[in-house]
Amino acid sequence: MLVYLGADHAGFTLKESVKDHLESQGIAVEDLGAHTLNPNDDYPEFAAAVAQAVVRNPRSLGILMCGNAEGITIAANKFDGIRAGIGYSIEAATTMRNDDNANVISLPGRLRTSDNPLAIVDAFLATPFSNEERHVRRLKELAQLENDN
Numbered sequence: 095m096l097v098y099l100g101a102d103h104a105g106f107t108l109k110e111s112v113k114d115h116l117e118s119q120g121i122a123v124e125d126l127g128a129h130t131l132n133p134n135d136d137y138p139e140f141a142a143a144v145a146q147a148v149v150r151n152p153r154s155l156g157i158l159m160c161g162n163a164e165g166i167t168i169a170a171n172k173f174d175g176i177r178a179g180i181g182y183s184i185e186a187a188t189t190m191r192n193d194d195n196a197n198v199i200s201l202p203g204r205l206r207t208s209d210n211p212l213a214i215v216d217a218f219l220a221t222p223f224s225n226e227e228r229h230v231r232r233l234k235e236l237a238q239l240e241n242d243n
Contacts (some may be wrong), residue, residue, distance in 0.1 A: 096122045096154040098147045100140035103133045105159025105203035115212045141169030148197050149175045156198035163200040170198050174240055183208040184217045191221035193229050
């Protein structure tokens with residue numbers, strides 16, 4: 095598995111922790127920035143880099159971080175084929191993978207999550223898509239929305 099990481103200044107410290115955590119588990123990580131703490135950077139740049147990488151490599155997953163996880167999630171979801179959600183808990187991370195086949199999770203760098211962010215990442219990466227008929231049907235409906243709009 096390959097995991098792409100991206101974060102602005104507000105998610106930078108958390109990204110570095112996530113990167114260390116994943117690399118210590120032997121998970122392949124590609125850090126797409128920010129590579130330094132710069133309070134003037136903008137989250138759309140990093141959302142775009144991760145989203146484009148995940149679209150190019152459908153077997154990969156992405157992890158994004160910004161202050162509240164909202165903006166970077168909105169930006170990532172602008173790309174066809176991206177299904178990004180906010181990982182505010184382990185349950186959110188598992189259901190977004192199991193039910194929605196999410197390929198990007200966003201974490202808040204400034205707000206507290208209900209569970210440890212590293213445990214949320216682990217749950218996201220460990221959970222496969224269920225492939226249940228109702229979830230497949232809903233994903234087809236989402237794809238149709240993308241095509242129609």
